[in-house]
Amino acid sequence: MHPDLARVGRLAELDAELERLGKELAVARNAVAETERVEKEAMAHRDRLQAELLAASAEERALQRQLDDYRAKQQSAMRILETGAGNPDAAERQLAQCSAILDDIETKLLEMFERQDGLRASLNAAETELAKAGAERMRVATETPVTLARLEAEEHATQPKRTSIADELSLEVRQRYDMLRAGKKKVAVARLVDGSCTGCQMTVPAQHISDLRRGLMEPCRGCGRFLLIG
Numbered sequence: 001m002h003p004d005l006a007r008v009g010r011l012a013e014l015d016a017e018l019e020r021l022g023k024e025l026a027v028a029r030n031a032v033a034e035t036e037r038v039e040k041e042a043m044a045h046r047d048r049l050q051a052e053l054l055a056a057s058a059e060e061r062a063l064q065r066q067l068d069d070y071r072a073k074q075q076s077a078m079r080i081l082e083t084g085a086g087n088p089d090a091a092e093r094q095l096a097q098c099s100a101i102l103d104d105i106e107t108k109l110l111e112m113f114e115r116q117d118g119l120r121a122s123l124n125a126a127e128t129e130l131a132k133a134g135a136e137r138m139r140v141a142t143e144t145p146v147t148l149a150r151l152e153a154e155e156h157a158t159q160p161k162r163t164s165i166a167d168e169l170s171l172e173v174r175q176r177y178d179m180l181r182a183g184k185k186k187v188a189v190a191r192l193v194d195g196s197c198t199g200c201q202m203t204v205p206a207q208h209i210s211d212l213r214r215g216l217m218e219p220c221r222g223c224g225r226f227l228l229i230g
């Protein structure tokens with residue numbers, strides 16, 4: 001195999017490594033902000049539920065006041081009917097009206113209690129979520145500097161290896177490598193596996209394979225990538 005072909009293979013490995021490190025670094029750099037965002041969202045959700053529960057309590061108090069008012073009216077109508085002091089027809093009408101309204105208020109109150117139960121359960125769940133998000137943010141805030149330091153050290157160790165391999169390549173090979181990487185194919189190197197190119201799956205002619213074995217650097221005729229053998 002052509003010595004530059006082996007170097008190109010090593011270069012591709014280092015570039016893949018650097019790309020992986022770059023992606024992991026980006027994730028790690030974003031990790032703290034991401035957990036802060038999640039915690040903020042959990043807090044907003046909790047606050048919304050608290051506000052809903054407060055509003056529901058105010059509605060409940062208003063309903064209780066209505067209930068008290070109509071019970072008082074109901075009792076005064078009953079007193080009129082019991083004592084005969086007053087207009088019995090008007091008292092009967094008031095009694096019927098009060099019963100209907102009281103039924104309605106009681107139904108609304110029961111619905112309100114159910115709604116409050118539901119809201120309290122949701123609020124509890126939201127508090128748990130918020131606590132979890134807070135703990136996760138703390139964990140990530142503690143771990144991220146360590147992760148970043150490790151990834152940056154790996155990147156700093158890999159970069160000079162890449163530079164020295166690239167420097168060993170002939171200008172022509174290096175330019176071709178850079179061009180292939182910059183292009184749509186992203187990866188400049190393919191392997192010969194079972195007589196086919198791993199980059200484009202095209203069968204590589206026997207003559208081409210023997211040329212590669214003889215030390216020629218002929219790219220794949222299907223995709224143009226450097227073909228590594230052996």
Ligand SMILES: [Zn+2]
Nearest residue numbers: 197200220223
């Ligand atoms: Zn190919």
